[in-house]
Amino acid sequence: MTGRVTLIVRPGQVASPRVRTVLFVGAGRHQRRAILRAKQLGLRVVAVDRNADAPGLAHADEGEVVDFVEVEQVIDVARRHGIDGVLTVSADRAVPVVAAVAEELGLPGIGTQTAHLMTHKVAMRRRLAEGGVPQPRFAAVRARREAGPAGETVGFPAVLKPADSGGQRGVFRVESLDDVDAHLHEALAASPTGEAILEEFVDGIEMNGIVIARNGETIPLTLSDRLRPPGIGFGVGWIHVYPATIYGVQLEEAERTAAQTVSALGLKTGIAFPQLIAARDGRVVVVECAARIPGGQMADLVRHAVGVDLVEVQLHIALGDELPEELVLPRFSQPLAIRFLTAQPGPLPVGLVTRIGPLDKLLAFPGVVQADVYLQVGETIRPVRLDGDRRGYVIAVAPTNLEALERAEAAARLLDVEVE
Ligand SMILES: Nc1ncnc2c1ncn2[C@@H]1O[C@H](COP(=O)(O)OP(=O)(O)O)[C@@H](O)[C@H]1O
Numbered sequence: 001m002t003g004r005v006t007l008i009v010r011p012g013q014v015a016s017p018r019v020r021t022v023l024f025v026g027a028g029r030h031q032r033r034a035i036l037r038a039k040q041l042g043l044r045v046v047a048v049d050r051n052a053d054a055p056g057l058a059h060a061d062e063g064e065v066v067d068f069v070e071v072e073q074v075i076d077v078a079r080r081h082g083i084d085g086v087l088t089v090s091a092d093r094a095v096p097v098v099a100a101v102a103e104e105l106g107l108p109g110i111g112t113q114t115a116h117l118m119t120h121k122v123a124m125r126r127r128l129a130e131g132g133v134p135q136p137r138f139a140a141v142r143a144r145r146e147a148g149p150a151g152e153t154v155g156f157p158a159v160l161k162p163a164d165s166g167g168q169r170g171v172f173r174v175e176s177l178d179d180v181d182a183h184l185h186e187a188l189a190a191s192p193t194g195e196a197i198l199e200e201f202v203d204g205i206e207m208n209g210i211v212i213a214r215n216g217e218t219i220p221l222t223l224s225d226r227l228r229p230p231g232i233g234f235g236v237g238w239i240h241v242y243p244a245t246i247y248g249v250q251l252e253e254a255e256r257t258a259a260q261t262v263s264a265l266g267l268k269t270g271i272a273f274p275q276l277i278a279a280r281d282g283r284v285v286v287v288e289c290a291a292r293i294p295g296g297q298m299a300d301l302v303r304h305a306v307g308v309d310l311v312e313v314q315l316h317i318a319l320g321d322e323l324p325e326e327l328v329l330p331r332f333s334q335p336l337a338i339r340f341l342t343a344q345p346g347p348l349p350v351g352l353v354t355r356i357g358p359l360d361k362l363l364a365f366p367g368v369v370q371a372d373v374y375l376q377v378g379e380t381i382r383p384v385r386l387d388g389d390r391r392g393y394v395i396a397v398a399p400t401n402l403e404a405l406e407r408a409e410a411a412a413r414l415l416d417v418e419v420e
Pocket residue numbers: 136159161165166167168169171199200201202203206228234235236275277287288
Protein backbone atom coordinates (compact mmCIF):
# COMPACT_ATOMS: atom_id res chain seq x y z
CA MET A 1 0.00 0.00 0.00
CA THR A 2 1.25 3.48 -0.77
CA GLY A 3 1.00 5.89 2.12
CA ARG A 4 -0.90 8.40 0.00
CA VAL A 5 -4.49 8.89 1.09
CA THR A 6 -6.69 11.19 -0.94
CA LEU A 7 -10.27 12.01 -0.24
CA ILE A 8 -12.24 11.46 -3.40
CA VAL A 9 -14.07 14.64 -4.35
CA ARG A 10 -15.19 15.92 -7.71
CA PRO A 11 -12.95 18.67 -9.12
CA GLY A 12 -13.89 22.08 -7.83
CA GLN A 13 -15.92 20.54 -5.06
CA VAL A 14 -14.98 20.90 -1.42
CA ALA A 15 -15.16 17.75 0.69
CA SER A 16 -18.87 17.85 1.42
CA PRO A 17 -20.79 15.86 3.98
CA ARG A 18 -22.39 13.81 1.21
CA VAL A 19 -20.51 10.54 1.10
CA ARG A 20 -20.46 8.91 -2.31
CA THR A 21 -21.39 5.26 -2.73
CA VAL A 22 -19.76 2.67 -4.98
CA LEU A 23 -21.05 -0.79 -5.85
CA PHE A 24 -18.55 -3.64 -6.14
CA VAL A 25 -19.74 -6.44 -8.41
CA GLY A 26 -18.07 -9.47 -6.83
CA ALA A 27 -16.49 -9.47 -3.37
CA GLY A 28 -13.88 -12.24 -3.51
CA ARG A 29 -10.25 -12.31 -2.45
CA HIS A 30 -9.12 -9.76 -5.04
CA GLN A 31 -12.00 -7.40 -4.33
CA ARG A 32 -11.50 -7.49 -0.58
CA ARG A 33 -8.41 -5.27 -0.64
CA ALA A 34 -10.03 -2.91 -3.11
CA ILE A 35 -13.08 -2.60 -0.87
CA LEU A 36 -10.87 -1.73 2.09
CA ARG A 37 -9.07 0.84 -0.07
CA ALA A 38 -12.39 2.40 -1.14
CA LYS A 39 -13.40 2.78 2.48
CA GLN A 40 -10.01 4.24 3.33
CA LEU A 41 -10.68 6.84 0.61
CA GLY A 42 -13.88 7.86 2.36
CA LEU A 43 -16.39 6.06 0.14
CA ARG A 44 -19.43 4.07 1.19
CA VAL A 45 -19.25 0.56 -0.23
CA VAL A 46 -22.06 -1.71 -1.35
CA ALA A 47 -20.98 -5.16 -2.57
CA VAL A 48 -22.69 -8.18 -4.09
CA ASP A 49 -21.42 -11.76 -4.33
CA ARG A 50 -23.27 -15.04 -4.74
CA ASN A 51 -21.18 -16.53 -1.94
CA ALA A 52 -22.30 -15.36 1.52
CA ASP A 53 -18.79 -16.10 2.83
CA ALA A 54 -17.02 -14.04 0.14
CA PRO A 55 -14.18 -12.30 2.01
CA GLY A 56 -15.09 -8.82 0.74
CA LEU A 57 -18.77 -8.85 1.82
CA ALA A 58 -17.97 -8.54 5.52
CA HIS A 59 -15.96 -5.36 4.88
CA ALA A 60 -18.61 -3.62 2.78
CA ASP A 61 -20.98 -1.16 4.45
CA GLU A 62 -23.79 -3.09 2.78
CA GLY A 63 -23.14 -6.61 1.54
CA GLU A 64 -25.82 -8.50 -0.38
CA VAL A 65 -25.80 -12.13 -1.46
CA VAL A 66 -26.68 -11.87 -5.15
CA ASP A 67 -25.33 -13.91 -8.06
CA PHE A 68 -24.15 -11.21 -10.47
CA VAL A 69 -25.18 -13.39 -13.42
CA GLU A 70 -28.65 -12.07 -12.50
CA VAL A 71 -28.08 -8.58 -13.90
CA GLU A 72 -31.60 -7.39 -13.00
CA GLN A 73 -30.97 -8.20 -9.35
CA VAL A 74 -27.71 -6.27 -9.37
CA ILE A 75 -29.51 -3.30 -10.96
CA ASP A 76 -32.10 -3.54 -8.21
CA VAL A 77 -29.38 -3.43 -5.52
CA ALA A 78 -27.78 -0.45 -7.31
CA ARG A 79 -31.10 1.47 -7.36
CA ARG A 80 -31.99 0.73 -3.74
CA HIS A 81 -28.65 2.03 -2.50
CA GLY A 82 -28.53 5.11 -4.74
CA ILE A 83 -25.02 4.36 -5.95
CA ASP A 84 -22.73 6.93 -7.62
CA GLY A 85 -20.49 4.42 -9.38
CA VAL A 86 -20.05 0.73 -10.11
CA LEU A 87 -16.90 -1.36 -10.63
CA THR A 88 -15.23 -4.72 -10.36
CA VAL A 89 -11.66 -5.82 -9.76
CA SER A 90 -10.11 -8.81 -11.55
CA ALA A 91 -13.39 -10.60 -12.38
CA ASP A 92 -13.75 -10.81 -16.16
CA ARG A 93 -17.30 -12.13 -16.00
CA ALA A 94 -18.35 -9.10 -13.99
CA VAL A 95 -17.18 -6.66 -16.69
CA PRO A 96 -20.36 -6.87 -18.86
CA VAL A 97 -22.51 -6.72 -15.70
CA VAL A 98 -20.77 -3.56 -14.48
CA ALA A 99 -21.26 -2.00 -17.94
CA ALA A 100 -24.96 -2.94 -17.98
CA VAL A 101 -25.61 -1.54 -14.50
CA ALA A 102 -23.82 1.70 -15.38
CA GLU A 103 -25.77 2.05 -18.64
CA GLU A 104 -29.10 1.37 -16.92
CA LEU A 105 -28.49 3.93 -14.16
CA GLY A 106 -26.79 6.51 -16.38
CA LEU A 107 -23.48 6.22 -14.49
CA PRO A 108 -19.95 6.31 -15.96
CA GLY A 109 -19.07 3.04 -17.70
CA ILE A 110 -17.35 1.50 -20.71
CA GLY A 111 -20.63 0.66 -22.48
CA THR A 112 -22.07 -2.81 -23.03
CA GLN A 113 -20.73 -2.96 -26.60
CA THR A 114 -17.10 -2.45 -25.53
CA ALA A 115 -17.65 -4.77 -22.56
CA HIS A 116 -18.72 -7.51 -25.00
CA LEU A 117 -15.73 -6.92 -27.29
CA MET A 118 -13.42 -7.06 -24.27
CA THR A 119 -14.78 -10.36 -22.94
CA HIS A 120 -15.75 -12.42 -26.00
CA LYS A 121 -12.68 -13.64 -27.88
CA VAL A 122 -14.42 -14.17 -31.24
CA ALA A 123 -16.07 -10.73 -31.22
CA MET A 124 -12.77 -9.22 -30.08
CA ARG A 125 -10.76 -10.87 -32.87
CA ARG A 126 -13.27 -9.76 -35.53
CA ARG A 127 -13.04 -6.17 -34.33
CA LEU A 128 -9.23 -6.27 -34.10
CA ALA A 129 -9.14 -7.61 -37.67
CA GLU A 130 -11.29 -4.66 -38.81
CA GLY A 131 -8.92 -2.32 -36.99
CA GLY A 132 -5.85 -3.84 -38.65
CA VAL A 133 -4.36 -4.91 -35.31
CA PRO A 134 -1.81 -7.76 -35.69
CA GLN A 135 -3.10 -11.05 -34.28
CA PRO A 136 -2.94 -14.85 -34.81
CA ARG A 137 -5.08 -16.49 -37.53
CA PHE A 138 -8.35 -17.61 -35.93
CA ALA A 139 -11.69 -19.29 -36.53
CA ALA A 140 -14.80 -19.73 -34.40
CA VAL A 141 -15.83 -23.29 -33.47
CA ARG A 142 -19.31 -23.90 -32.10
CA ALA A 143 -19.66 -27.57 -33.00
CA ARG A 144 -17.59 -30.53 -34.15
CA ARG A 145 -18.49 -30.03 -37.79
CA GLU A 146 -16.85 -26.60 -37.69
CA ALA A 147 -13.56 -28.05 -36.40
CA GLY A 148 -12.34 -29.27 -39.81
CA PRO A 149 -12.79 -25.97 -41.66
CA ALA A 150 -11.34 -24.12 -38.64
CA GLY A 151 -8.26 -26.37 -38.72
CA GLU A 152 -7.86 -25.63 -42.45
CA THR A 153 -7.97 -21.86 -41.84
CA VAL A 154 -5.71 -21.80 -38.82
CA GLY A 155 -3.24 -24.67 -39.29
CA PHE A 156 -1.33 -26.49 -36.54
CA PRO A 157 0.00 -26.21 -33.90
CA ALA A 158 -2.97 -24.21 -32.64
CA VAL A 159 -4.62 -23.11 -29.40
CA LEU A 160 -8.20 -24.14 -28.65
CA LYS A 161 -10.00 -22.10 -26.02
CA PRO A 162 -13.47 -21.07 -24.86
CA ALA A 163 -14.66 -17.82 -26.46
CA ASP A 164 -15.65 -16.32 -23.14
CA SER A 165 -13.99 -17.83 -20.11
CA GLY A 166 -10.77 -16.99 -18.26
CA GLY A 167 -7.98 -18.12 -15.99
CA GLN A 168 -6.75 -20.71 -18.54
CA ARG A 169 -9.88 -22.81 -18.09
CA GLY A 170 -10.48 -25.00 -21.13
CA VAL A 171 -7.34 -23.73 -22.93
CA PHE A 172 -5.40 -26.40 -24.89
CA ARG A 173 -2.48 -26.45 -27.24
CA VAL A 174 -3.49 -28.77 -30.09
CA GLU A 175 -1.26 -30.41 -32.70
CA SER A 176 -3.92 -31.96 -34.95
CA LEU A 177 -7.62 -32.26 -35.71
CA ASP A 178 -7.69 -35.35 -33.47
CA ASP A 179 -6.49 -33.19 -30.58
CA VAL A 180 -9.25 -30.66 -31.33
CA ASP A 181 -11.80 -33.50 -31.23
CA ALA A 182 -10.40 -34.71 -27.93
CA HIS A 183 -10.65 -31.31 -26.20
CA LEU A 184 -13.50 -29.50 -27.95
CA HIS A 185 -16.09 -30.70 -25.47
CA GLU A 186 -14.16 -29.28 -22.51
CA ALA A 187 -13.45 -25.98 -24.29
CA LEU A 188 -17.13 -25.55 -25.21
CA ALA A 189 -18.27 -26.54 -21.72
CA ALA A 190 -16.16 -23.73 -20.22
CA SER A 191 -17.97 -21.14 -22.38
CA PRO A 192 -21.28 -19.73 -21.06
CA THR A 193 -22.35 -19.14 -24.68
CA GLY A 194 -21.09 -22.54 -25.89
CA GLU A 195 -18.50 -21.14 -28.29
CA ALA A 196 -14.82 -21.85 -28.76
CA ILE A 197 -12.06 -20.32 -30.85
CA LEU A 198 -9.15 -21.99 -32.62
CA GLU A 199 -6.04 -19.84 -33.04
CA GLU A 200 -2.66 -20.14 -34.62
CA PHE A 201 -0.17 -21.01 -31.85
CA VAL A 202 2.35 -18.17 -31.77
CA ASP A 203 5.66 -19.03 -30.17
CA GLY A 204 7.53 -16.22 -28.43
CA ILE A 205 7.75 -14.04 -25.35
CA GLU A 206 4.37 -13.26 -23.83
CA MET A 207 3.83 -9.85 -22.30
CA ASN A 208 1.22 -8.15 -20.16
CA GLY A 209 0.48 -4.51 -20.82
CA ILE A 210 -1.35 -2.10 -18.55
CA VAL A 211 -2.82 0.93 -20.27
CA ILE A 212 -5.06 3.65 -18.88
CA ALA A 213 -7.50 5.15 -21.36
CA ARG A 214 -8.50 8.71 -20.50
CA ASN A 215 -11.06 10.44 -22.72
CA GLY A 216 -9.81 8.50 -25.75
CA GLU A 217 -6.10 9.08 -25.02
CA THR A 218 -4.01 6.00 -24.10
CA ILE A 219 -1.46 6.18 -21.30
CA PRO A 220 0.93 3.19 -21.22
CA LEU A 221 1.89 2.21 -17.66
CA THR A 222 3.80 -1.05 -17.78
CA LEU A 223 4.83 -3.75 -20.22
CA SER A 224 6.20 -6.85 -18.52
CA ASP A 225 7.24 -10.36 -19.55
CA ARG A 226 4.88 -13.11 -18.49
CA LEU A 227 6.87 -16.33 -18.30
CA ARG A 228 5.14 -19.69 -18.52
CA PRO A 229 6.02 -23.25 -17.58
CA PRO A 230 6.56 -25.98 -20.16
CA GLY A 231 3.87 -28.65 -20.68
CA ILE A 232 0.13 -28.65 -19.97
CA GLY A 233 0.30 -25.44 -17.94
CA PHE A 234 1.75 -23.60 -20.97
CA GLY A 235 -0.72 -20.73 -20.56
CA VAL A 236 -0.23 -20.03 -16.84
CA GLY A 237 1.78 -16.93 -15.96
CA TRP A 238 4.18 -18.13 -13.29
CA ILE A 239 6.73 -15.28 -13.39
CA HIS A 240 6.33 -11.60 -14.26
CA VAL A 241 9.41 -9.53 -15.12
CA TYR A 242 9.35 -5.71 -15.41
CA PRO A 243 10.42 -4.06 -17.63
CA ALA A 244 9.87 -6.41 -20.57
CA THR A 245 13.06 -7.87 -22.06
CA ILE A 246 12.35 -7.08 -25.73
CA TYR A 247 13.97 -3.94 -27.07
CA GLY A 248 14.36 -1.69 -30.09
CA VAL A 249 11.94 -1.99 -32.98
CA GLN A 250 10.01 -4.88 -31.45
CA LEU A 251 9.49 -2.95 -28.20
CA GLU A 252 8.13 0.04 -30.14
CA GLU A 253 5.89 -2.31 -32.09
CA ALA A 254 4.58 -3.83 -28.83
CA GLU A 255 3.82 -0.41 -27.32
CA ARG A 256 2.04 0.66 -30.48
CA THR A 257 0.04 -2.57 -30.66
CA ALA A 258 -1.07 -2.30 -27.02
CA ALA A 259 -2.43 1.22 -27.59
CA GLN A 260 -4.00 0.30 -30.94
CA THR A 261 -5.81 -2.67 -29.34
CA VAL A 262 -7.38 -0.50 -26.65
CA SER A 263 -8.56 2.08 -29.19
CA ALA A 264 -9.86 -0.52 -31.68
CA LEU A 265 -12.00 -2.13 -28.96
CA GLY A 266 -13.56 1.26 -28.23
CA LEU A 267 -12.37 1.86 -24.67
CA LYS A 268 -12.53 5.61 -24.09
CA THR A 269 -11.93 5.79 -20.34
CA GLY A 270 -10.91 2.77 -18.30
CA ILE A 271 -8.13 0.42 -17.33
CA ALA A 272 -7.07 -1.99 -20.08
CA PHE A 273 -5.03 -5.15 -19.86
CA PRO A 274 -3.72 -6.09 -23.31
CA GLN A 275 -1.80 -9.39 -23.54
CA LEU A 276 0.74 -9.68 -26.35
CA ILE A 277 3.25 -12.16 -27.77
CA ALA A 278 6.55 -10.99 -29.25
CA ALA A 279 7.10 -13.73 -31.82
CA ARG A 280 10.50 -15.13 -32.74
CA ASP A 281 10.00 -13.87 -36.32
CA GLY A 282 9.75 -10.27 -35.07
CA ARG A 283 5.94 -9.96 -35.17
CA VAL A 284 3.96 -8.75 -32.18
CA VAL A 285 0.44 -10.24 -31.89
CA VAL A 286 -2.44 -9.68 -29.49
CA VAL A 287 -3.54 -12.67 -27.36
CA GLU A 288 -6.48 -10.83 -25.80
CA CYS A 289 -7.36 -7.64 -23.99
CA ALA A 290 -9.43 -7.15 -20.86
CA ALA A 291 -11.10 -3.97 -19.57
CA ARG A 292 -10.39 -4.30 -15.89
CA ILE A 293 -7.69 -4.46 -13.25
CA PRO A 294 -6.03 -7.84 -13.80
CA GLY A 295 -5.79 -10.47 -11.10
CA GLY A 296 -2.61 -12.34 -10.33
CA GLN A 297 -0.74 -9.51 -8.57
CA MET A 298 -0.61 -7.32 -11.72
CA ALA A 299 -1.96 -4.38 -9.68
CA ASP A 300 0.90 -4.95 -7.21
CA LEU A 301 3.32 -5.02 -10.15
CA VAL A 302 2.06 -1.62 -11.35
CA ARG A 303 2.24 -0.14 -7.84
CA HIS A 304 5.82 -1.27 -7.16
CA ALA A 305 7.04 -0.69 -10.75
CA VAL A 306 5.63 2.77 -11.56
CA GLY A 307 3.87 3.96 -8.39
CA VAL A 308 0.33 4.04 -9.79
CA ASP A 309 -2.53 2.70 -7.64
CA LEU A 310 -4.93 1.06 -10.12
CA VAL A 311 -7.66 0.59 -7.54
CA GLU A 312 -7.71 4.30 -6.77
CA VAL A 313 -7.71 5.05 -10.52
CA GLN A 314 -10.62 2.65 -11.10
CA LEU A 315 -12.62 4.23 -8.25
CA HIS A 316 -12.19 7.69 -9.78
CA ILE A 317 -13.16 6.34 -13.21
CA ALA A 318 -16.27 4.67 -11.79
CA LEU A 319 -17.31 7.94 -10.17
CA GLY A 320 -16.70 9.95 -13.35
CA ASP A 321 -13.99 12.11 -11.76
CA GLU A 322 -11.25 13.85 -13.71
CA LEU A 323 -8.06 11.79 -13.81
CA PRO A 324 -5.24 14.16 -12.79
CA GLU A 325 -1.71 13.47 -14.08
CA GLU A 326 -0.35 12.68 -10.62
CA LEU A 327 -2.88 9.84 -10.36
CA VAL A 328 -2.38 8.20 -13.76
CA LEU A 329 1.17 8.91 -14.98
CA PRO A 330 4.11 6.66 -14.03
CA ARG A 331 6.03 8.24 -11.13
CA PHE A 332 9.23 6.18 -11.47
CA SER A 333 10.39 2.97 -13.11
CA GLN A 334 11.54 0.24 -10.70
CA PRO A 335 12.67 -3.11 -12.15
CA LEU A 336 11.05 -6.07 -10.39
CA ALA A 337 10.03 -9.70 -10.68
CA ILE A 338 7.11 -11.68 -9.31
CA ARG A 339 7.63 -15.41 -8.75
CA PHE A 340 4.44 -17.39 -8.15
CA LEU A 341 4.60 -20.36 -5.83
CA THR A 342 3.70 -23.31 -8.03
CA ALA A 343 4.64 -26.97 -8.18
CA GLN A 344 7.87 -28.27 -9.73
CA PRO A 345 9.67 -27.12 -11.76
CA GLY A 346 8.47 -24.17 -9.66
CA PRO A 347 9.54 -23.97 -6.02
CA LEU A 348 6.79 -26.15 -4.45
CA PRO A 349 6.79 -29.95 -4.19
CA VAL A 350 3.83 -32.02 -5.45
CA GLY A 351 1.71 -33.89 -2.89
CA LEU A 352 -0.44 -33.63 0.23
CA VAL A 353 0.69 -30.67 2.36
CA THR A 354 1.61 -31.61 5.96
CA ARG A 355 3.46 -28.49 7.08
CA ILE A 356 3.97 -24.91 5.84
CA GLY A 357 6.84 -22.86 7.24
CA PRO A 358 6.55 -19.12 7.99
CA LEU A 359 7.10 -16.34 5.44
CA ASP A 360 9.79 -14.59 7.55
CA LYS A 361 12.77 -15.87 5.60
CA LEU A 362 11.26 -14.85 2.25
CA LEU A 363 10.32 -11.40 3.49
CA ALA A 364 13.81 -10.84 4.93
CA PHE A 365 15.52 -11.72 1.64
CA PRO A 366 17.26 -8.75 -0.10
CA GLY A 367 14.93 -6.84 -2.40
CA VAL A 368 11.72 -8.64 -1.38
CA VAL A 369 8.91 -6.09 -1.04
CA GLN A 370 5.87 -8.36 -0.77
CA ALA A 371 5.04 -12.06 -0.41
CA ASP A 372 2.05 -14.22 0.41
CA VAL A 373 1.10 -17.87 0.52
CA TYR A 374 -2.42 -19.29 0.27
CA LEU A 375 -1.57 -22.94 0.82
CA GLN A 376 -3.28 -24.87 3.56
CA VAL A 377 -2.30 -28.00 5.43
CA GLY A 378 -4.31 -30.92 4.04
CA GLU A 379 -4.55 -29.61 0.47
CA THR A 380 -2.90 -31.37 -2.44
CA ILE A 381 -0.39 -29.48 -4.60
CA ARG A 382 -0.83 -30.53 -8.22
CA PRO A 383 1.38 -29.95 -11.25
CA VAL A 384 0.68 -26.47 -12.61
CA ARG A 385 -2.19 -26.38 -15.10
CA LEU A 386 -4.49 -23.42 -14.25
CA ASP A 387 -4.03 -19.92 -12.84
CA GLY A 388 -5.61 -21.30 -9.66
CA ASP A 389 -2.59 -23.62 -9.17
CA ARG A 390 -0.55 -20.58 -8.15
CA ARG A 391 -0.50 -20.88 -4.36
CA GLY A 392 1.30 -17.68 -3.40
CA TYR A 393 3.97 -15.28 -4.67
CA VAL A 394 7.13 -13.31 -3.93
CA ILE A 395 7.83 -9.83 -5.36
CA ALA A 396 11.45 -8.63 -5.44
CA VAL A 397 12.96 -5.37 -6.72
CA ALA A 398 16.55 -4.83 -7.89
CA PRO A 399 18.61 -2.43 -10.02
CA THR A 400 17.80 -4.56 -13.11
CA ASN A 401 14.97 -6.86 -14.11
CA LEU A 402 17.22 -9.92 -14.34
CA GLU A 403 18.67 -9.38 -10.87
CA ALA A 404 15.12 -8.96 -9.57
CA LEU A 405 14.23 -12.31 -11.13
CA GLU A 406 17.21 -14.02 -9.48
CA ARG A 407 16.17 -12.57 -6.13
CA ALA A 408 12.53 -13.59 -6.48
CA GLU A 409 13.55 -17.13 -7.53
CA ALA A 410 15.98 -17.48 -4.62
CA ALA A 411 13.49 -16.08 -2.09
CA ALA A 412 10.68 -18.37 -3.31
CA ARG A 413 12.86 -21.39 -2.54
CA LEU A 414 13.09 -20.34 1.10
CA LEU A 415 9.53 -21.36 1.92
CA ASP A 416 9.52 -24.72 3.70
CA VAL A 417 6.64 -26.88 2.52
CA GLU A 418 6.49 -30.53 3.53
CA VAL A 419 4.32 -33.03 1.64
CA GLU A 420 3.62 -36.74 1.81
N1 LIG B 1 -2.66 -17.98 -30.06
C1 LIG B 1 -1.87 -18.26 -29.02
N2 LIG B 1 -0.55 -18.58 -29.20
C2 LIG B 1 0.24 -18.89 -28.15
N3 LIG B 1 -0.19 -18.93 -26.87
C3 LIG B 1 -1.47 -18.62 -26.61
C4 LIG B 1 -2.38 -18.27 -27.66
N4 LIG B 1 -3.59 -18.04 -27.12
C5 LIG B 1 -3.44 -18.23 -25.79
N5 LIG B 1 -2.18 -18.59 -25.48
C6 LIG B 1 -1.65 -18.85 -24.13
O1 LIG B 1 -2.72 -19.25 -23.30
C7 LIG B 1 -2.97 -18.27 -22.28
C8 LIG B 1 -4.45 -18.14 -22.03
O2 LIG B 1 -5.10 -17.65 -23.18
P1 LIG B 1 -6.06 -16.39 -23.09
O3 LIG B 1 -6.56 -16.13 -24.45
O4 LIG B 1 -5.36 -15.27 -22.43
O5 LIG B 1 -7.24 -16.95 -22.19
P2 LIG B 1 -7.75 -16.62 -20.70
O6 LIG B 1 -8.99 -15.83 -20.93
O7 LIG B 1 -7.99 -17.94 -20.07
O8 LIG B 1 -6.69 -15.80 -20.02
C9 LIG B 1 -2.30 -17.01 -22.80
O9 LIG B 1 -1.94 -16.14 -21.76
C10 LIG B 1 -1.10 -17.57 -23.55
O10 LIG B 1 -0.06 -17.93 -22.63
